[in-house]
Amino acid sequence: MTAGILGGGLAGLAVAAHLEHPCEVLEQEERPGGHCLTVVEDGFTWDAGGPHIMFSRNEEMLAYMVGLLGPNVRRGRRANKILFKGRYVKYPFENGLGDLDPEDRFECLYHYLVNDAPPPTNFKEWLYHTFGTGLTEKYLLPYNEKIWKVRAEQIALDWVEGRVPKPPLADVVKAAVGVQTEGYTHQLHFHYPERGGIESLPTALVPRVPRIVTGFTVRHVRRQRDRWVVSDGHRERTFERLVATIPLDVLADVVDGVPAEVRAAVAALRYNSLITVALGVEGEELPDYTAVYIPDPRIRTHRISFPAAFSPHNVPRGRSMVVAEITTNAGDGTWEMADAALVDDVATSLEAIGLLRRSRLCYARVVRSAYGYVVQDSGYRLNVARAKAWFEAQGIVLCGRVAEFEYINMDVCLERGIARAQQLRKELA
Numbered sequence: 001m002t003a004g005i006l007g008g009g010l011a012g013l014a015v016a017a018h019l020e021h022p023c024e025v026l027e028q029e030e031r032p033g034g035h036c037l038t039v040v041e042d043g044f045t046w047d048a049g050g051p052h053i054m055f056s057r058n059e060e061m062l063a064y065m066v067g068l069l070g071p072n073v074r075r076g077r078r079a080n081k082i083l084f085k086g087r088y089v090k091y092p093f094e095n096g097l098g099d100l101d102p103e104d105r106f107e108c109l110y111h112y113l114v115n116d117a118p119p120p121t122n123f124k125e126w127l128y129h130t131f132g133t134g135l136t137e138k139y140l141l142p143y144n145e146k147i148w149k150v151r152a153e154q155i156a157l158d159w160v161e162g163r164v165p166k167p168p169l170a171d172v173v174k175a176a177v178g179v180q181t182e183g184y185t186h187q188l189h190f191h192y193p194e195r196g197g198i199e200s201l202p203t204a205l206v207p208r209v210p211r212i213v214t215g216f217t218v219r220h221v222r223r224q225r226d227r228w229v230v231s232d233g234h235r236e237r238t239f240e241r242l243v244a245t246i247p248l249d250v251l252a253d254v255v256d257g258v259p260a261e262v263r264a265a266v267a268a269l270r271y272n273s274l275i276t277v278a279l280g281v282e283g284e285e286l287p288d289y290t291a292v293y294i295p296d297p298r299i300r301t302h303r304i305s306f307p308a309a310f311s312p313h314n315v316p317r318g319r320s321m322v323v324a325e326i327t328t329n330a331g332d333g334t335w336e337m338a339d340a341a342l343v344d345d346v347a348t349s350l351e352a353i354g355l356l357r358r359s360r361l362c363y364a365r366v367v368r369s370a371y372g373y374v375v376q377d378s379g380y381r382l383n384v385a386r387a388k389a390w391f392e393a394q395g396i397v398l399c400g401r402v403a404e405f406e407y408i409n410m411d412v413c414l415e416r417g418i419a420r421a422q423q424l425r426k427e428l429a
Ligand SMILES: Cc1cc2nc3c(=O)[nH]c(=O)nc-3n(C[C@H](O)[C@H](O)[C@H](O)COP(=O)(O)OP(=O)(O)OC[C@H]3O[C@@H](n4cnc5c(N)ncnc54)[C@H](O)[C@@H]3O)c2cc1C
Pocket: 006, 007, 008, 009, 010, 011, 012, 026, 027, 028, 029, 032, 033, 034, 035, 036, 049, 050, 051, 052, 053, 054, 055, 216, 217, 218, 219, 245, 246, 247, 250, 274, 325, 371, 372, 373, 399, 400, 401, 402, 403, 408, 409, 410, 411, 413
């Protein structure tokens, strides 16, 4: 009697590694790890699902992640910037006011202090209410609308709850007059694999997993008496229990008998895809920032990062690398661009901001991820709850970022994977 785990990303691997019961992970790709994907090529090591750092508010989970890597781990310090009017401003923006010119600094500080925006009902109103006009209009609104690909008033308030911290007043005043302060302190320091990029994390879980079948795309799931039958169109597997870590909309497509109202709820869920464009450059002339946030809507990428800042082993001696992230959706024109056109577009923008010279490019690669960011619009909470309730009532346990359709990081995926395994173990005992 085995349990079937659909999807071999971090969540699926965590469930399987902690189940202590015969189980099998079915993964469509030839490698497990899901979004924790690292490309190692031409001496460069870079995270193709966007730069992934290990941090957590949960000390136990952080220790667990670090422990998984054994000696292959290093500790780093965030050195993020925001590119604003040609300047590299300290991140988060409210802690970087001292880097702005005096007029912008005044507008951000004044409207932060003198702010009568009414209580918010959506994310846009929340920005004005929490940060005032200056901070909101100069950075927060353009950046967020660029990454989310929807207008900020369409994003629900529950997105910000516990996620975007309100900076202490004293910190904003200090920043404006040039006294150094730090924001988002829970991820000021981070851990990262010494070698092998973030894929080293799922790779460290693989030996603890009883069985992984790669190249198995789940296409059909049906109930047969008290068993689940899972098929990829050629092969069939039979399981006593099922855990799904594959995207919720894919699950709704492959499981037999999903009612129309659940299908409608899933169809209403929105997410953004992600394209990463990695560029290797001759010479060591790129900055040693971890990442740079780019709110300017004329530049396609919203964030660039520098793999060498996470581990010096990520980049060969005498070369440097920058990775650009672009959120996109099928049909918006960006997703449809050829790889060469994306490389050209990103390289042209980065040359225009003075970051690199195209004549020095020595490596380029584009990777597309269909599932990047869940968009928490106003209908989101209800739609996810409705879909989850139905699947769980059928006995299919949902776990992880794409299955639970929640903006959760690696630490929470692992934590939930372990918790689901413990719960299931009792039921299977
Ligand atoms: C841009 C970006 C940056 C991030 N940065 C960080 C960070 O710095 N720190 C951090 O902690 N977290 C970060 N995250 C979050 C982290 O990537 C996720 O929380 C985590 O990887 C999700 O794991 P998962 O197993 O839930 O989903 P996934 O990794 O998506 O796994 C799902 C698996 O299901 C498989 N699958 C899909 N369909 C099928 C099918 N039909 N049949 C079989 N298999 C299928 C997929 O191939 C995949 O392997 C970031 C995410 C993004 C998008």
